[in-house]
Amino acid sequence: MEVNIKIKRFNGKEDKIDNFKLNIEDRTTVVEALMYIKDNIDPSLSFRVQCRSAICGTCAxxxxxxxxxxCKTKVKDLLNENNEVLIEPASNLPVIKDLVTDQSVFLEKLKLAKPWLVPREEWQPVYPEDLKKFEKETDCILCGACYSACPAFEADKDFGGPINFVKIFRFWKDKNDSLEDERVKLAVDENKISSCVHCKYCTFMCPKEIPVEQDITQIEFYAKQKGYIKQDNQGFGGFGFGFGGFGNF
Ligand code: FES
Incomplete structure (x- = not known):
């Protein structure tokens, strides 16, 4: 099938859209199309790719x-009625060249979530039912698809971003982590959880199907119960929509 791949390019000074016509098969991924263009049409095209197996999180x-x-997405699934797709760099990040963004912005922010285990002095045995509480969250590969989709940065550039709350949730639920409610306070004070608008784009876009918005809702609900979020500091989201239940709380 012949398709038109439109790519938003950036050369350090200005944006432009380039069109590339190529034949794809049903199984052709976006990365394979980009590699074909680079190898056969325009070697100056820049994009990031490593594992090609949806593991490293490089190619969002x-x-x-x-x-x-x-690397996980087939071109045919994203074509419009004119057999075209527009490929752009991930949003909410500065663009370095073409599809390559400066990820240091969200990686620096990630430190605000302390995304590492702070172990207790005495190790407690971990059973399958303990792991179930944060099993999905351990699948996060830091690809930034949720960060790219998040509209909350428009109103609050200091918002930690969906990734940070996935990490906070993962360690908050781990009984061998010693920070306990400190994790929730980090979500409120350092990561501005109240600026979440509960649109659920993060959940819809996560390639690992992590219930990101549900995690945010759980942390926020707990923070309100504990008084870490003052009732006059409701942010944009509140709990009006996007409430995901507290099944594994
Ligand atoms: S290249 Fe590693 S996740 Fe796509």
Whole structure:
């Protein structure tokens, strides 16, 4: 099938859209299309790719209105009625060149979530039911698809971003982590959880199907119960929509 791959390019000074016509098969991924273009049409095209197996989180881009892993996503699934796709760099990050963004912005912010285990003095045995509480969250590969999709940065550039709350949730639920409520206070004070608008784009775009918005809702609900979020500091989201239940709380 012949398709038109439109790519938003940036050369350090200005943006432009380039069009590349190529034949794809049903199984052709976005990364394979980009590699074909680089190898056969325009060697100056820049993009990031490493594992090509949806493991390393390197290849997140925006395609149409989706924020995807380019190595996991088939071109045919994203074509419009004219057999075209528009590939752009991930949003909410500065662009270095073409589809390559400066990820140091969200990686620096990630430190605000302390995304590491702070162990207790005495190790407690971990059973399958303990792991179930944060099993999905351990799948996060830091691809930034949720960060790219998040509209909350428009109103609050200091918002930690969805990734940070996935990490906070993962260690908050781990009984061998010693920080306990400190994790929730980090979410409120350092990561501005109240600025979440509960749109659920993070959940919809996560290639690992992590219930990101549900995690945010649980942390926020607990913070309100404990008084870590003052009732006059409701942010944009509140709990009006996006309430995901507290099944594994
Ligand atoms: S290249 Fe590693 S996740 Fe896509």
């Amino acid at each position: 881009v925006k395609v149409g209105d989706r924020h995807v892993l380019a």
